[in-house]
Amino acid sequence: MTLLDVENLKVTYTTEDDTVHAVNDVSFSIDEGVNYGLAGESGSGKSTIAEALLGLLPGNGTVERGKITFNGRDITSLSDTERRDMLWEDIAYIPQSAMDSLDPVMSTGDQIIQAIQAHRSVSDEKARSRVEELFEIVGLDPDRIDDYPHEFSGGMRQRVTIAMALALEPDLIIADEPTTGLDVIVQDKIIDKILEIQERMDSSLLLITHEIGVIAETCDELSILYGGKVMEQGSVDNVLVNPTNPYTMGLKNSFPEIDGSNEDAVAIPGSPPNLNHEPTACVFKDRCPFATDECGDSHPDLVSLPNRNHRSACHHVDKAAQMRRDAKNPETWDIPEAEDTATDTGEVVLETDNLEKYYEQSQSLLSQFRGEDPDYVKAVDGVSLSVRRSEVVGIAGESGCGKSTLGETMALLEDPTGGEFVFDGEPYEYYQNSNLEEFRRKVQIIFQDPFDSLNPRQTVRKLVGEPLTIHDYRSDEHEQAIIETLEKVGLTPAEKFLDQYPHELSGGQRQRVAVAKALVLDPDFLICDEPASMLDVSLKVNLLNLLRELADTEDIGIVYISHDLASLMQVSDRLAIMYLGRIIEEGAVDRIANQPKHPYTTSLLSAAPEKDPTTDRARVLLDGEPPDPVDLPTGCKFAPRCPKAEEECWATEPALDESEDEDHRAACYFPDDETAETAVEASQTDDPDQSTNAGSLSD
Amino acid sequence: MSQFQRFLAKRLAISIGLTLIAVSVIFVVLRLLPGSPFEALVTSGNLNQQQINEIRALYGLDQPMWRQYIDYMVSILTFQFGYSILRSQPVWDVLEPRLVNTLILLVPALVTTAILSSALGMYAGWNRGSLLEKSSIITTTFLRSTPVFITAIFFIIVFAYNLELVPAFGMRSVTASPEGYVDTFLSIDFLHHYLLPFTVAVLYYSGDFLLLARNGIVEKRGSEFLKLHKAKGLTEMQQLARAGRNSMLPILTYFALRLGMIFQGLILLEVVFGWPGIGRELVLAIQQQDYPLVQAAVFIMALAVIIANLAADVLYAYFDPTVSTGGGSSA
């Protein structure tokens, strides 16, 4: 039976000087018990569709036309009260950004109780015990329902929103990018959780995401959106295995593969269409390598392909097989094959030895009054790392493992609490006492969300010139320095951009301005902390290529911090895997990708979703969350979650050079490669998939 | 020592430091003023030099400056304010009723306006662009930019002289001679005198709260968590309540600070309405160079502001679950 039926939905936003045609005649329907995916790049209208379904469109958004039928009722014509009754009771919502979707000044439990009591008259105790039950279901500690959102990590907050969505056992759950910004392991677990619960409750799921890998693994059917239009639609197996639409082919190409193979991800060049007019030509025409005159005349209708659940909107569906073949070739997309430069790395520019950063833990108000001694969080706990010029060192790890703190400590934004730190031949003390200014110029850091770091009221000239003024650097040739830097980051001709404001730039261009801001001082060292986590694939690929190029041409050392292994593999020369404040494996990228030694690395690698729905990925779901960084086990920090842990592991902590291989170090007594078989024999708790799994990733 | 205790200790230390500085500044400023409180008495010929010297010795004014300073510090910090020179009455006996009169007028006014204007401001911010929002902003901006005595005089003309609804002047009728606070304040006569200055004070304070509340809501509108609240099926009013709770902190802080400043009275208001409050008393005391009285009054006012600041900080830390009272967090 059809649960939700969307027919010719059209949504526009009115802005000061324009009308944005965000969703244009989109139709799809979801059957009961089916998982439905909506995929597409940022700006393709995915969230707008979700918000239109839920009646959450902001004030300037209007549903122009279209019919949304839910359980036989037309929900566009509901009164406010009727709609309120339907929300959460029948359709629940998991919002895009769990980070700020929870009310910061209300305890998480109360927020869920509020959702329950808004619809059913249940006593406080009943509601509370229901919340405890829900916490249990989503894998959170039921004793923590009185905690506030900021006391949870990103992944845990997402679990709270999932718990909330389940509270009333709705028929349909709309999940808008439930895992964006979470690291792979958490993402994997969350998706797994959603599926498990939804199976049990027999509800339907509308999953919105730009990661087609996630859809491939979880959904039965999907629609691929572009420019507010459905480009391709149908069963996941058909659409993703045999795409018939050039856009789907391009989208599929742009996902980097984690296998160390040198097949670079190919981004679709160009930028998303301008949505300020009703589409008259194929919305993908400007970026489509197969476009013909016909494509300029009208947007193609969605036509069903014979004998299968598969629809595609392209004037040239009949040539799908040929296009599929051509699409594999980067030249089709007009991208020069990146020549693989074996980069020569220069001398060491930054080196840390046993670097430590401990934080005093915040306590509850009560124990603060009682004056109990605080505990310490060992955010960075003895990290030794060196970075050379022209080298990109990637730092990977789950959220909370201390990678951002490591970045900030390396940038001396945080004072190290122990260990050695040498930059450009001078120790930490040198910079701390009076030479900080010089250090701030030579070391630049790019933060998680460069979009927000650009002041909307400043022109590009101002934005990029600001650091020059602050540091009084190249003061007599400001303009020149700005122009040079803009050109360096690929904003050419630079003059054209100087007087523009951030909102007049596309996402990718803004990103480049943020990078230019860091580069204008000619730094020797660049620290990038998840600079691409909020970007969608094509922008991400561009940024990675830009950084790679800068490292090669400008002779700077780069540390790239991310939870996204795929991007790390693409950009880095060397990779360091962090777990609970320590580096547990370090080595050249292809060594780690092909022969991970540490069991943790193996599970990280296996958590990345597979974009091909026909291959079955063997998941190594790690048990539990990382242990409390305050109360660490004495032996190997990974032992509580390690499938190979033995007595020896619990006793003393393995050192990073345990494996006696200078170039590929791993802190594990039973590294995965040589000892794999013996370890399997020796331990019954071992996961038999483990070794085969590591292999399957590298083929 | 825990972080919160350290936070508290730090704030307390700062407050104590500020108090010492404030008290010293009062001392210096008063000594720098030309003339002495006895001049008036001398010129009127009531006292001869001999008597003046005695009195000066009585008040310790013949001592060297540093000695005066130490004595002054010790006594003021132990709340021994001494005798008023001109009224020959303990200073506290002079100040206390004035302070009570001021507080009884301004505290209820402040509380009323904090609640009403904040609620109105929140509602206005929620219905952004509505007629209510625009008119409330224009009205309060107008009230804020008009000096309070003009509003007061306007109200007096309209309600006291033209409509003759309430008396224009004083706190009690001239004929009333009440004993004690209860008798003074619990009477219809007092209420009559109270209404007008109370209303003007409410209006005077309303603008800041209204704007603060409105801006807070405008800033929170469209945030992600409100969207989720809406998706849960909460009514508009419930959503507004959540937005309100989320923008409450600045209002609370501002309220605490205002509360501290109330101890200064509203001089112009007290003068116009003939309200025997502390502001008026201070002006008189300064005119007559009644050192002990001025010292004590200014000290109480400064102390109130400092304590209010401290309270604001602690309240903030208490009501914002995300405020960590020191140092950073983990990655």
Ligand SMILES: Nc1ncnc2c1ncn2[C@@H]1O[C@H](COP(=O)(O)OP(=O)(O)OP(=O)(O)O)[C@@H](O)[C@H]1O
């Ligand atoms: N409130 C708004 N006012 C004006 N335009 C808007 C508004 N919200 C979204 N848009 C525009 O509508 C289009 C679709 O946006 P939408 O948020 O649905 O994209 P999305 O597919 O969810 O992207 P993402 O992956 O980044 O979340 C974009 O061009 C966006 O700029």
Ligand code: SF4
């Ligand atoms: S209709 Fe033309 S432009 Fe559009 S996707 Fe097909 S080939 Fe490309």
Ligand code: SF4
């Ligand atoms: S040392 Fe032991 S517990 Fe630690 S990762 Fe290796 S096998 Fe696992």
Ligand SMILES: [Mg+2]
């Ligand atoms: Mg979205």
